Amino acid sequence: GVGEGAAGGTEGSPPGGPPKRGGTLRAGSPPPPTAVDPVTMYDGTAIAIVQLIAEYLIWLDKDFKLVPRLAESWESADGGKRWTFKLRPGVTFSDGTPVDAETVKASFDRLLDPGSKSAALSAFATVLKAGGVAAPAPGVVEFALERPFSDFPYLVSAGNYNAVILKRDYAGDFTKAGIGTGPFVLKSYNASTGATLVRNERYWDPGRPYLDGVEIKFYADDQADLLALQGGDIDVQLLSRPALAQPLAATGAIDVDTVKGTGVTVLTLRTDLAPFDRKEVRQAVAYALGRPAILQSIGSNVGDLGNDHLLAPLFPAAPTDLPQRALDKAKVAELLKRAGVTDLRFTLTFEAPDKDYAVTIQNQLKQAGITVELDQRSSKDFYGGDQAKDTPWLFTQANLVGWAGRAVPSQLIIPMVKSGGTWNGSKYANPALDAAADAYDTATTDAARKAAAATVAKILHEDVPLIIAYWSGAVRAFQGKKFRGVQAHPAQYVDFGSVSKV
Amino acid sequence: MRTFLLRRLAAVPLTLAGVSILVFLATDVLPGDVGRTVLGREASAEAVALYNRQLGLDDPLWLRYGRWLGHFLTGDWGTSYTLREPVAALVGGRLVASLTLALFAFVLLVPVALGAGLVAGARHDTWLDRTISATGLALGATPEFVTGVVLLVVFSVQLRWFPVSAQAGPGDGPLAVLGHLFLPALSLVLLCTGYVARHVRASTIAVVDGGYVRAARLRGTPPARILYRHVLRNATVPATSALGVQLQFLLGGLVVVELLFNYPGLGALLLQSAVDRDVPTLQAAAMVLGLAYLTVTLLADIAYRLLDPRVRLAVAR
C-alpha cells in the first residue's frame, strides 16, 4: 500500500489508472500550539496547513530534490553571490490577484525585516539581509547575498518553511484571510477542532488538485489520532510517528508510506562540564549504545544507523569509509578507566516526545554500568529560558533534542557544532571543525564538498560532542483503501496535490 | 430562600477572585516563556524579547494582575498569548462543547442511576441489590481511561458502531453529534452511576423502612402504588446533591475523557494553557469552569429546596 506518485506539479499521474476527481480527504493532526502564521510558524501542523494553501518558489521533494513551483528556473552569478529566479507566468492567488516579482519581493522582505520575529531570520542570518531582494522585471526576482552560498536555492525552497509567497498586504491573519496560490483554499479554521479546505479553482496546474477538499481534524493526543485512523474517522495523518504507525502497518489496519530522512534526535553532551569534558567519557557513552536496537524500537527501522556525525547517509556528501560505531562493553570499560571515572552517572534532560528514547538510553547504559537519571520537561520548559545562558535544551549536562530533517548538512553543522553556534548545546569548540565546516559551505565542486564533509564527520565521530544513534526516517499513515498518492516526506511536508480517491 | 440565595451569590465572586489570584500566582512561578513558545526555539532572542514586551509580560506581577482584572471585569477577556485568538470566543466554544458533553452524560446518568438506586434500595440486602451496588462501586472506582479504552476498542475500532472521536464533523446533524458523544458520555456515566445510585439506594432504604411507607402499608396500599406515590419522589430528592456533585465533576473533571476521545473541551484547554502559560486563556478557562462549578452547586441546592417542600419554605441555614 505504498503510494509512489511524483510530488512535482507537472509530473505524471500515479500508477493504477488515471486519478479520479472528487472526494474530501480527512486528515488528523495535533492542534497547532500557536497561531497558524506562515511568518512565525514552526510546528508541523501549521506548516502543513500553510503548505496546502500557499506555495514556495521551489518545492523540496521527498528525496531532497528541488522542484520548481512558483519559480520556473533559477541561476547564480558572481560565484554564488547573486541569484536570479524566473517566475512561473500566469499564476494568481486564490482571490484572483496575479503573482508578480513585487509580491515575491514583499514576501521575502517580510521575513527579512529585523522586527519580523520569524525564525527564517536565523536561517538567512549570514546569507541574506533586508534590502537584498530586488524585482528587476515583473517575472524576475533577484537576490544579492552577503556571501557566496552554493545551496541558496534551498533557502527559498520549502526547506525554509516560512518562505511561502503571500499577498503583499498579508497582515498576520492567515487563519482568517489565508490567501495563497496553493491547491487548496482555507474555508474555515478553528484552533480547537480543525480546518476545512476546498479546492482552489484557480490553481495554476490545470486538473490539480484531484480532491474536492481537505478536512483537518485536531487530535491533542497521538494515540487518539492513530485510533481515529484505525477507526476510519480520518484518512491520513499529517504527522505520523514511525514508532506508533509501523507496528500497526504490520497488522494491515492502516497503510504507511515510509521515507528515509535527515531528521535526528541528538544526544548532546556538555563538552565543557565534567564528566563530559573528557573525550573518553563521551566515547564511552557512545560505545555503550546498541544502535540497531534503538533504530528498531525507537526508529521502527525506518531510517539509518547513526555514526555520531551530522552527515546523514541521505546527504550526497555523506562519508562512506568511516567505520560504524557499535556496542562494545569492553571498550566502554576501558575508556572509562582511561578517563579515571569509576561510577559514571549523569542526568538526561528531554521533552515528552523523546520519552521512549530516553528510557531506552537509560536502560542500555545501565547494562554498561552507567547510571542515567531522567529529567523530563514540558516542551515549554525545555525550550524556555534564555538561549544565551540557561535554556535547558542548550545548557543541561546531557539532553535529547529532536531536529527536523534538513535539506543540506550545513543547516545542522553550523548552528549545532561550530564554535559559538546559535544552538551549540554541547558547547563544542574546535577550530579544525570550524574550518572544515566553512570549507564545506563555500565549496563549489562536489569533490571539494565531499572532502570537507569527510573531515567534519571524522572530527565529530572522534570527539563525540553529540551522539547520533540513528537517523529517523519519516512515515505517513493513511487509509490506502480509500486514497492513493499519499506520501511520506522526510520533513513531514504535505503535498496533497496528487492525492486522489481510490 | 432569598437570603440563602443572596448569601450564596455573594460568595461566588469572592471564590472566583480567590481562584484568579491562585491561578495568577501559579502561572507566575511556572517555568517557560510565552514568546519562546509562540515563536519556536529557532526564533532569535530579540524576537522573543520583543514579543514578550508587546504582551506586557515584563511588568510586575501585581500590575499584570490588576490589568487583567480590569479588562476581565469590563468584558475584555483578552487574546490568547499563544493562539492569538480572542479568549472569549475560544473559551466560549470550549465551554459549549464541555457543556454539551456534560449534559448529555448527565441526561444518560439520571435515569440509569436513579433506576439502579431505587431497585437496589427497594430490594435492599438481596442478591439483586448486592449485584447492583457492587457493580456500581467497581465501575465508580475504575478510572475512566480504563473503561474508555475498552469501550473505544470494542465499539469503535472492532465493531465500528461509534466513531473514535467525540468531535463531530462540521456538517453532522444532531443525531450524528450524539453518536460521536455516546462513548465518552457512556464512560462518564459508568464512572458516576455508582455514586449517585448509592445515595438513591440509601434514601430509598430510609424511605422504605420509614414511617410514612409503614403507614401506607398499614392502610393496605398496594406495593406498586407505594413505590410510585411515596418512594419515588422522597428517595430521589435527596439525591439531587449527589447529582450536583456529579455534574460538577462532569464539568470539571473531563480532561481524561477529552484527551481519550479527542474532544475539544474546557479541560483539555485548561491543561494546554497551563502548560503553555497562556495566562489569559488559563484565567478565563479557570473562571468559566469555576463559575460553572459554583453555579451547579447552587442549582443543586436550589433544586433540592424546590423539590423538597420542607426546605422550600424554610429559612436559610
Add this chain to the structure above:
Amino acid sequence: MTAGLRVEALSAAYGPATVLHEVSFAVTPGETFGVVGESGCGKTTLGYLLGGHLQPGGRHTGGRVTVDGTDILALDPAGLRRWRRTGVAFVHQDAAGALDPTMRVGTQLAEVLRLRGLGRGAAAAEATELLRRVRLPGEAARRYPHQLSGGQRQRVMIAGVLAARPRLIVLDEPTTGLDAAVRADVLDLLARLRAELAAAVVLISHDLDLVGRHCDRVGVLYAGRLVESGPAAGILGDPAHPYTAGLLDSAPRLGMPRRVRRLAPIAGRLPVLGATSPGCVFAARCPVAEAACTTAEPALDERAVPGRVVRCLRPGTAPRITAEVTSQTAATVRPEPGQPPLLEVRGLVRGYGDTAVLDHVDLTIGAGEVVGLVGESGSGKTTLARAIAGLHAEGTGQLRFAGAALPAGLRRRSPALRRRIQMVFQDPDTTLNPSQPVWRILKRALRTLRGKPGVAALAARTRLDEELLRRRPGQLSGGQKQRVAIARSFAGAPELVICDEPVSALDVSVQAAMLELLAEQRERTGTAYLFISHDLAVVGYLADRVAVLYRGVLVEQGPAGPVLAGPHHPYTATLVGAAPSEPSQPALVNGAGCLFFHACARRIAGLCDVTAPPLAEAEPGHFVRCHLDPAALPRTEPTTSIGGVRA
C-alpha cells in the same frame, strides 16, 4: 364469631429476643382498652402486630389476633392488604414521620379514601370535609406536613382514621410530645371519634393518668408481659401488681409538691431485651419480692382481685406513699431582705436571625431558690436558659448575678464566674461526651470546676454506682446518663444550676429518681435552680416559684401554689386544668395586643387584640400579664386524684 378484637397468647420476638410473651386481652366494639408501660416494654410492637405488621427483624412466635373473627396473622399478603383498608386504622407514635413530607396533607387523606374506592374528585372533597371535622381549616388540605404544628398533624392522623372507618383503631401514644392545651384538644377529638365509629380501640401510652381517664379497661405491660389488666378505675385506684403501684407512686401530681407527697421511684431498670430469668420478670425491682418470685414465672391470676387478671404471687401487698402535708413554710426559701437576688434578668430579648424568640423577659431567682419555668414547646424556654448560661449572647437586655453585671457572652465571663452557673440538659443521649468514660467526664469536671478532688466521692454524693464509672455513656441507661450529668454540674460549687427539661426524656420511674436527686443536691448545697419543664406537675413538685412563658413573653410569675391554683393567667389555666382552649387558629400577631388573644376564653375584643396587657401584681409577689382584673382571673383546682375522671 366474636365481635371486636381478641388477642390470644400473642408472642413475638426480635431475632432470638422475646419482646412479647403470651399477651391476651379482648376489646369489644365501642370499648377502649389502654395499654400502659415504660418505654421499651413492647407497646408499639404489640400495637403494630394487631394490624398484622412486624417491625423489621420482628417475628411472630405464637398466639392469634382476631378482629371480628378474622385471624389477622393468618391472612395472605393480598388478603391482609384488603382487610387493612377497612379493618384497622392507626394513629402512629411519630405523627410527623407517618406523613409523607412531600405530599400535601389533603392528598394523603384522599389516598385513604381512594383505597376505599372513591373517585379522585370525591376523595378530595371528602378529605377537606374530614379535615373540617377534626377542626382544621379547609386550606389545611393544601399544606405540607411540616407546615402544620404537632397537634395539627395529629389531627390529620385522626382524620385519616375517620376516613378509613375501621373496626379496630390503634392509637400509639397519640398525645406524647404535645403541649398540655393541644393534648386536651386531641384527646377530646379522640373521644368523639370513639363515640362515632363504635370500633374497638386500643390506646397505647406510658401515661397512667391519661389512660385512666380515657379507657374503659387497662392492661399494664412490663417487659412484654401483661402483668395486670382490668377496669381502669379499679387498677388506678387500687393497683394489685407492685409494678402498677410503683408507676403510680413515681408520677408527680399537679398540686402535690414534694413537701406534700414525696415520690417513690421504682428501683432498678427494665431488663434488657432478651434477658431471661426463671422467675417473675419484675422480681428484681419489686419491693415485696420473696424467694418464690425468682424461681417460677407467676401465672395469670384471675381470682386474686375480682374482674382483674394479675400476674403476681403477692398482689396488692406493695406499700404505697401517702400525701401528708408537712410544714408549709419549712422548705420555702425566703430571700433575705437587703440581699440582692442571685440572678436578675431585665428586658431580655433573644432571637434567631430575624425571628425574635424572647420578648423583654424579666425574671429573678433568689439564692437557693427553685424557680420553675413552664411553657409550651417553642415558647423559648431553652433559649432563655441558654441566654442565662451565656451560650446565646446575641440580643439586648441586662443580666445581673449576685449583684454584679453578668456579661451576656460566655467568652466575656471570667472563669470563676463561669463556674458559678452550670446547666443540666434535656437529652440524655447528647449531654455526655460519648467517647469518654464516666470517670474521665467527672474528673475533667472536677478539675475545671475546681471541685474537691475524688471522683468516687462525687459519685457517692450523687448516688452514682461506682461500677458505672468505668463505662462509656453508650453503655448507660437514660437515667444513669442524666445522673452523671447532674453529678458533673455539681462537681464544683455552683450557685445556680439551670435544668432544661432534665427529666422530660425519662420514664416516670426514672424521672422520680432524678427529681429526688435534684432535691437532695439542693438540700445539701443550697444551690438555686432554674427548673424548666413543659410538665406542670413536674415543675410543681420542686419549685418554690413558677414562671410561665408563652411565645417568648413571661405571662405570669409567682409562688408555686398560687400560680398553679389561681388566680392565674388564662393561659396558665389551660395548662393546669386542661381547660379547653379555643382552637388555636394561627392568628396574625402584629406586635400589639396579647399573644394569647386568639386562644383565650376570656378575651376582651377591642382591648386584648390591640393593647399589650400590663403586668399586674395579683397577689404579693405574684405577677400576671393580663388585662383582666386580678379578681376576674380564672382559678383552677388541679385534679389531685387519678383514674377517676373520664373526659
Add this chain to the structure above:
Amino acid sequence: MSSPGPSARPRTAARSRAGLVPVAVILLWAVVAALWPHLVPHDPALQDPTVRFRPPGPGHWLGTDQFGRDVLSRVLAGARPVLVVAPPATALGVLAGTAVGLISGTVRGWFDDIVMRVLDAVMVFPTVIAAVLFIALLGRSPLVVVLVVGAAFVPIVARSVRAATLVEREKPYVDAARLRGEPLPSLMVREILPNIRATVLVEATTRLGDAVFAAATLSFLGLGQPPGSPEWGAAVSDNRVWLQVAPWTVLAPALAIGSLVVAVALLSDALRHRLEAR
C-alpha cells in the same frame, strides 16, 4: 413489611466472608509492592528488541511490550509507585483537612467564613493546574503526586469534618464543656474530635480509594512519576495505541488498577458500613 422477608435473616457471616476478598487483594498488592524485586521473572526495565510484542506465553506470562519488556514484571513492579503515593496523600489530605475543618467548625464566625471561601477557591482550582505547577516546581517525583493529591483532598475532607463538627458542637456536652471553661484546644481535641472520629475514618477510607484513582489518572495524563517508572496509569496511556496489536500491554495494567481500586473501594465501603452502623 407484613411478613418477615429475607431482610430479616442476618447476613453478617456472608458479608464478613465477602469482605475478606478485597482485604486479600490489597494485601497481595502490598506484598507485591514490597517484594517485587524478588518476585519478578525479569528486570521490568530490561529492553529486549528481539521479543517485542510477544503475546502471553511461557517465558513471558503476560507477554512483552514495544521494547520487549516483560509485562508481568512491569505490572508487578507497578504496584509500588501507587502504593507508595496513595497512603501518604490520603494521610496528608485527611490530617490537614481534619485540622482545618475542626478549627473552622469550632471557631466559626468570620474566621470560618474566610476559611470556607479559601477552601471553595482551592476546590474550584483545577487539579491539573496544580499538578502542572508542582511538577514544574519540584520535578517529577512521588512527593509531587502526594502533594497534589493530598492538597486536592483538603477541602473535601475539611468540608465534611466541618459539617460533622458543626453538628457535634451544637450538642449539650460541648456546651457543658464551655460552661465549665474548657479552653478551645481542649474543646476541639478532647470533646469534639473523638466524636467525629467516624467521619474522619470514613473520609480516610474513601479518600484512600480516591488517591489510588487520582494517582493512576495523573500518571495516565503524564503528570505522574519519572518516565520509565512502571506505573500502571502510564502503562495504559503509553500502550493503549497497541490495543489491537498487543492488547495484553494495556489490559494487564488496566486490570491491575481495576483490581486495586475496586478492592480499596469495596473495603472502604465495608468500613463505612461498619462505622455508620455504630
